[in-house]
Amino acid sequence: MPLDNKSFNYVRELVLERSGIALDESKGYLVETRLAPVARSYECNSIGELVNQMKGKVYGRLHRATVEAMTTNETSFFRDIHPFESLRRDILPELVQKRSDSRTLNIWCAASSSGQEPYTLAMVVRQHFPQLANWKIKILATDISEEMIERARAGIYSQLEVNRGLPAQLLVRYFLKDGLAWRIKDEIRETVEFRVLNLTKPFPPLPAMDLVFIRNVLIYFPIKTKRQVLGEIAKTLQPDGYLFLGGAETTINIDESYKRSSFGKTVCYQHPRSIDAGALAT
Numbered sequence: 001m002p003l004d005n006k007s008f009n010y011v012r013e014l015v016l017e018r019s020g021i022a023l024d025e026s027k028g029y030l031v032e033t034r035l036a037p038v039a040r041s042y043e044c045n046s047i048g049e050l051v052n053q054m055k056g057k058v059y060g061r062l063h064r065a066t067v068e069a070m071t072t073n074e075t076s077f078f079r080d081i082h083p084f085e086s087l088r089r090d091i092l093p094e095l096v097q098k099r100s101d102s103r104t105l106n107i108w109c110a111a112s113s114s115g116q117e118p119y120t121l122a123m124v125v126r127q128h129f130p131q132l133a134n135w136k137i138k139i140l141a142t143d144i145s146e147e148m149i150e151r152a153r154a155g156i157y158s159q160l161e162v163n164r165g166l167p168a169q170l171l172v173r174y175f176l177k178d179g180l181a182w183r184i185k186d187e188i189r190e191t192v193e194f195r196v197l198n199l200t201k202p203f204p205p206l207p208a209m210d211l212v213f214i215r216n217v218l219i220y221f222p223i224k225t226k227r228q229v230l231g232e233i234a235k236t237l238q239p240d241g242y243l244f245l246g247g248a249e250t251t252i253n254i255d256e257s258y259k260r261s262s263f264g265k266t267v268c269y270q271h272p273r274s275i276d277a278g279a280l281a282t
């Protein structure tokens with residue numbers, strides 16, 4: 001049954017309010033495709049019925065399932081490759097030198113989806129920086145979607161998923177065959193901490209970050225929300241740390257206080273504001 005305007009508007013407002021994701025008028029088909037399975041799994045005959053079950057009720061399982069279904073979780077290992085090459089070649093060597101006294105590195109992957117991005121970061125560190133074996137390295141991976149965080153924590157990927165971007169050498173080195181799938185080894189899995197975190201709500205206390213990857217999520221937010229999220233991230237980013245955005249994302253015309261830095265084909269950003277240490281946990 002086609003989606004009526006009132007139901008579409010209800011979903012649109014719910015998703016915007018809870019996740020920051022903006023669905024314009026043209027996204028009716030997307031709402032239908034994504035919410036049909038949710039309606040079925042909650043034994044509703046239509047999306048209209050699903051909406052009626054949510055209206056006027058406190059935010060609960062059904063609302064959460066609806067918001068999660070409207071997130072786009074597309075990702076892959078070594079997505080867009082260049083940021084990871086610049087990280088290995090230029091950025092990590094620089095940070096390793098600067099942090100040689102504290103021997104600490106904090107890395108945040110702030111929209112980690114099913115985990116390929118934070119595991120890529122963990123593999124780059126393990127594979128290319130063996131001298132960091134005794135350092136305190138924290139890789140925090142967060143996403144709004146509980147389902148994605150659970151998937152990521154499990155660290156199990158299909159053949160198709162490992163075929164997308166993961167070099168064969170790293171597949172053999174860091175994964176174990178598990179039936180038809182591949183399971184990431186504990187030596188990598190255990191170096192990443194996964195947590196649910198909504199970027200559009202006040203952040204919990206976080207350590208000062210040396211690297212923040214927040215790629216391919218700002219594109220879904222209206223400009224006001226992009227600005228708010230970039231402002232919050234600036235408070236967690238070390239002044240000599242680096243922010244990475246997706247290939248179609250920028251801080252330009254959104255938050256001009258970030259400074260662009262280019263490394264080959266990679267553009268990343270630094271924020272000169274000094275960290276308000278009192279606001280951050282260690």
Ligand SMILES: C[S@@+](CC[C@H](N)C(=O)[O-])C[C@H]1O[C@@H](n2cnc3c(N)ncnc32)[C@H](O)[C@@H]1O
Pocket residue numbers: 018019020021071072073074075076079110111112113114117142143144145148197198199200214215216217220246
């Ligand atoms: C397209 S994926 C990007 C994954 C990965 N960063 C990459 O570039 O491959 C976008 C992710 O952002 C998450 N997301 C959407 N809105 C969010 C929010 N308000 N807070 C945190 N994560 C959010 C989605 O659940 C989804 O997993």
